[in-house]
Amino acid sequence: MTVIYLDHNATTPVLPEVVEAMLPYLREEWGNPSSTYRFGAKLKKTLEIARDQVADLIGAHPMNVVFTSGGTESDNAALHAIAHADPNKRHLITSNVEHSAVLSYCRYLEGMGWRVTYLAVDREGLLSMTDLENAITPETAGVSLMWANNETGVLFPVEEIAAICQGRGVLFHCDAVQAVGKILVNFSEIRASFLSLSGHKFGAPKGIGALVVADPDSFVPMVVGGKQENGHRGGTENVPSIVALGTAAEIATVRNTTSWSRVAKLRDSWETKVQECFPGAEVNGAGRERLPNTSNIYLPGIDADALVTFLDQKAICVSSGSACLESAITPSHVILGMSGSHERASESIRISLGRDTRADEVDHLLLAFEAFREVSG
Ligand code: PLP
Numbered sequence: 001m002t003v004i005y006l007d008h009n010a011t012t013p014v015l016p017e018v019v020e021a022m023l024p025y026l027r028e029e030w031g032n033p034s035s036t037y038r039f040g041a042k043l044k045k046t047l048e049i050a051r052d053q054v055a056d057l058i059g060a061h062p063m064n065v066v067f068t069s070g071g072t073e074s075d076n077a078a079l080h081a082i083a084h085a086d087p088n089k090r091h092l093i094t095s096n097v098e099h100s101a102v103l104s105y106c107r108y109l110e111g112m113g114w115r116v117t118y119l120a121v122d123r124e125g126l127l128s129m130t131d132l133e134n135a136i137t138p139e140t141a142g143v144s145l146m147w148a149n150n151e152t153g154v155l156f157p158v159e160e161i162a163a164i165c166q167g168r169g170v171l172f173h174c175d176a177v178q179a180v181g182k183i184l185v186n187f188s189e190i191r192a193s194f195l196s197l198s199g200h201k202f203g204a205p206k207g208i209g210a211l212v213v214a215d216p217d218s219f220v221p222m223v224v225g226g227k228q229e230n231g232h233r234g235g236t237e238n239v240p241s242i243v244a245l246g247t248a249a250e251i252a253t254v255r256n257t258t259s260w261s262r263v264a265k266l267r268d269s270w271e272t273k274v275q276e277c278f279p280g281a282e283v284n285g286a287g288r289e290r291l292p293n294t295s296n297i298y299l300p301g302i303d304a305d306a307l308v309t310f311l312d313q314k315a316i317c318v319s320s321g322s323a324c325l326e327s328a329i330t331p332s333h334v335i336l337g338m339s340g341s342h343e344r345a346s347e348s349i350r351i352s353l354g355r356d357t358r359a360d361e362v363d364h365l366l367l368a369f370e371a372f373r374e375v376s377g
Pocket of ligand 1: 009010069070071072073075099101146148149150175177178198199200207209
């Protein structure tokens with residue numbers, strides 16, 4: 001059975017060019033870049049090429065790019081660095097719709113005696129800049145807010161957030177895991193202190209990512225060991241995956257906006273059709289600027305988890321938005337945060353298209369929605 005994959009915010013297929021680029025580093029060039037002999041040491045150059053490619057994609061200087069094991073580590077490492085920046089500051093600000101990679105670290109900090117402010121979002125998923133301003137106190141070490149929400153695609157105004165943080169002298173970490181590769185991201189322009197990205201969200205394999213650090217000299221690393229990554233992240237470098245990340249970044253730089261406008265049109269027309277077929281259906285975050293590929297739809301009276309299971313039997317992959325949290329049956333904390341309604345949170349479903357998603361695939365999904373409504377009465 002051919003799979004219809006409409007869950008690209010969860011992960012993306014590894015691009016064929018990326019697999020090709022990795023293979024020599026699995027088969028022949030398996031040395032250790034830290035070795036003194038040439039068989040290993042020549043791979044240092046390979047790492048620097050990949051660093052340049054990643055830096056190009058996000059408008060950063062290569063020296064600001066630290067390779068990590070993915071988005072979760074990047075988020076944790078940024079928050080760790082914020083937590084160790086000034087011993088007199090033990091207050092952090094985030095939002096209640098962040099990814100669990102950020103929220104879990106915040107809970108850890110609370111366990112260590114920190115105060116964490118979880119900013120609320122409105123019904124459309126947006127933050128109030130006044131709330132952010134008001135939450136900052138002289139004890140605030142930093143702010144961690146995402147660029148694009150993984151469940152709704154809603155974009156936060158990161159430039160404005162960065163400007164507020166700079167003005168008030170607090171560090172700003174931006175979780176850009178869902179933004180990189182889908183919209184233009186320019187690190188130098190937004191002027192965040194830290195930015196997280198993850199390779200498997202844009203065509204590289206799982207388990208590789210980067211943390212972009214504005215001021216590497218004052219960075220306190222979380223993973224300590226050897227002096228790899230200029231002393232910013234210990235551990236023998238994952239050369240094949242770093243090559244993969246660089247290659248995927250280069251491809252994303254070239255293709256950046258072109259194919260996404262087609263995807264946005266496809267997503268928009270699909271949303272219109274769903275709303276015609278399902279009276280009362282609403283797009284969560286519809287009124288806001290969103291990622292081009294993400295659609296989060298509230299289908300009143302339809303149990304999202306049951307629908308996801310039904311679609312799975314038809315080899316259609318979508319998500320009810322709960323998979324990343326502790327329990328698969330927890331209704332989405334994002335939709336709960338936006339609406340305050342458990343019912344809406346458990347009756348909302350996320351689809352996330354890829355660059356190559358076709359119209360017949362999303363049409364098929366709509367037919368499957370209708371089939372589910374028939375069988376579930
Ligand atoms: N942050 C966001 C917004 C995400 O969507 C994800 C993954 O879904 C992560 C962080 C974690 O990234 P990774 O899967 O690379 O650990």
